[in-house]
Amino acid sequence: MIVAIDGPSGTGKSSTSRAVAEKLGLRYLDTGAQYRAITWWMLSNGVDVNDPVAVADQAGKPSIVSGTDPLAPAITVDGIDAGAPIRTQEVTAAVSAVSAVPEVRTRMVELQRAAVSGAPEGIVVEGRDIGTTVLPDATVKIFLTASAEARAARRSGELNGAVTVAATRADLIRRDTADSSRTTSPLAKAADAVEVDTTELTLTQVIECIVTLVEEKRTGS
Ligand SMILES: Nc1ncnc2c1ncn2[C@@H]1O[C@H](COP(=O)(O)OP(=O)(O)O)[C@@H](O)[C@H]1O
Numbered sequence: 001m002i003v004a005i006d007g008p009s010g011t012g013k014s015s016t017s018r019a020v021a022e023k024l025g026l027r028y029l030d031t032g033a034q035y036r037a038i039t040w041w042m043l044s045n046g047v048d049v050n051d052p053v054a055v056a057d058q059a060g061k062p063s064i065v066s067g068t069d070p071l072a073p074a075i076t077v078d079g080i081d082a083g084a085p086i087r088t089q090e091v092t093a094a095v096s097a098v099s100a101v102p103e104v105r106t107r108m109v110e111l112q113r114a115a116v117s118g119a120p121e122g123i124v125v126e127g128r129d130i131g132t133t134v135l136p137d138a139t140v141k142i143f144l145t146a147s148a149e150a151r152a153a154r155r156s157g158e159l160n161g162a163v164t165v166a167a168t169r170a171d172l173i174r175r176d177t178a179d180s181s182r183t184t185s186p187l188a189k190a191a192d193a194v195e196v197d198t199t200e201l202t203l204t205q206v207i208e209c210i211v212t213l214v215e216e217k218r219t220g221s
């Protein structure tokens with residue numbers, strides 16, 4: 001059972017994917033954390049993230065290891081716990097530029113497919129291009145959406161209002177545009193993905209919806 005969950009920022013991919021994996025006894029992989037991790041390494045090592053040639057040149061250097069336990073998602077870069085530093089505003093502002101570089105994507109996709117091969121019990125993988133590019137044969141494909149207002153309110157809420165909803169909204173839209181317009185494997189809904197608009201749904205409702213879709217697939221109903 002391979003479940004691919006894609007969609008823009010703040011649509012609920014991480015919270016939903018973790019809960020679905022936990023309920024169904026599957027592993028869990030956050031591919032956005034991997035792009036954030038390589039971005040953090042580039043910034044920490046003085047690589048100009050707006051220079052695709054420099055980023056491509058260094059893309060093979062960091063060793064990124066992702067755990068797949070939905071109860072304790074973990075990520076290390078060169079053996080160092082990267083869980084907190086990959087969530088800073090600095091990384092968030094740079095990640096779209098780094099993840100648009102084809103050499104970066106080739107490396108991350110290798111890691112992602114290896115994680116899936118290492119999870120015979122099945123896995124929920126979340127990102128932007130999982131259903132379209134990384135795992136085109138996934139058993140179930142979901143594409144989450146939500147209005148920019150709802151997404152910004154959720155993200156701003158996470159930061160306890162430290163960044164205003166308006167500023168968060170502008171940042172989300174800038175990142176959506178960059179992620180959707182890049183040449184290599186842009187953010188997109190796979191033709192065979194089920195789209196779920198989470199704007200008016202609670203997190204519990206989204207989880208139930210996806211669990212039902214997976215169980216229907218499992219039982220062939
Ligand atoms: N349907 C929902 N209704 C309200 N809040 C939600 C919903 N889904 C997710 N959230 C909250 O929104 C925030 C962003 O969710 P997250 O799962 O990190 O989204 P993504 O991984 O798509 O960026 C989290 O604080 C989460 O608890």
Ligand SMILES: Nc1ccn([C@@H]2O[C@H](COP(=O)(O)OP(=O)(O)O)[C@@H](O)[C@H]2O)c(=O)n1
Pocket residue numbers: 008009010031032033035036095096097099100126127128129130175179
């Ligand atoms: N499969 C993926 C996952 C993330 N990404 C990139 O990584 C960034 C961070 O992803 P994320 O899932 O952590 O973002 P949030 O939804 O947490 O804000 C995205 O904005 C994309 O630029 C990607 O290119 N492909």
